[in-house]
Amino acid sequence: MPEATPIVYVVDDDPDVAPAIAAALAPLNLNVRSYLSGESFLAEYDGTALGVVLLDMRMPTMSGLDVQDALRSRGFVQPVIFTTAFEDVESAVQAMRHGAMDYLLKPIEDEELRTRIKSAIEEAATTVKESLESAEARRRFERLTPREIEVLALMVEGKANKIMSIDLGVSQRTVEIHRARVMEKMEARSLADLFRLSLYLDLPN
The missing domain is CATH 1.10.10.10 (Winged helix-like DNA-binding domain superfamily/Winged helix DNA-binding domain)
Known part of the structure; x- marks a missing residue:
């Protein structure tokens, strides 16, 4: 049975961002899903699929940090990469403290984006594998x-x-x-x- 295609969840209030991301990631054959707000993303996201969350730092109603906090409170472990159009060291530090894997400044070069996304998906696969192994070990232990x-x-x-x-x-x-x-x-x-x-x-x- 073939493995499911990894998903890149693009959460950004700019409607032009997701199509550009999808075009840049086309060589990787990934599934790209777009959300224009943190609320719409959280309403659909269940954390079961292998993937990475590409999360805009500044959005009108719910910031990227707020979305990341919501993910953590639900126990989701998928890698999060923050994106922003503003070069702000304090925001970058905040993002990493909130558990982000990476922090990218827009506009993002296509090759850099592909490299960071590939790395994040590899980490996600390792995390999922370890989570399954942990659950299986506990099942046997019982x-x-x-x-x-x-x-x-x-x-x-x-x-x-x-x-x-x-x-x-x-x-x-x-x-x-x-x-x-x-x-x-x-x-x-x-x-x-x-x-x-x-x-x-x-x-x-």
Whole structure:
């Protein structure tokens, strides 16, 4: 099944901006969607598609920073690139503090725009992948019993079976059984795989 085409969400009150952006990005074969206000964008955007938000800093009713704050409050993690026609260092600093990935001054050179958008989409793909992996790790983790969670925590610390049996007050054979169940329930192919999955979990100390 082919992957969906990444989307560039252009949020700008100037109706001429989106067509120019779409033309510049044509070589990348991306899906460009246009919104003339932050309100119209937020009403439609659900954060499920792979993409990047190209957000104008200054708009009449809802500023770019306000839109970015709304995205963050909803838990959306897609990269945001702010654009502005005004060279304002303070605004640039504000944008980055609000979680923007980048800040571009209009007019934007086509090649520069393509480079920044490609970079943002690559970051978005990585973020989505990590989010899915985290959710899957937590789903598997929920299968474990309290004792298996204790064993998992000791496994990722690199504890030997003998030490684990002392720490837990059980026989080494019991530890071996718990270890096998942890590996099976976490669907881990190796200890290295188990350690990678554990990075997404809140394990007991």
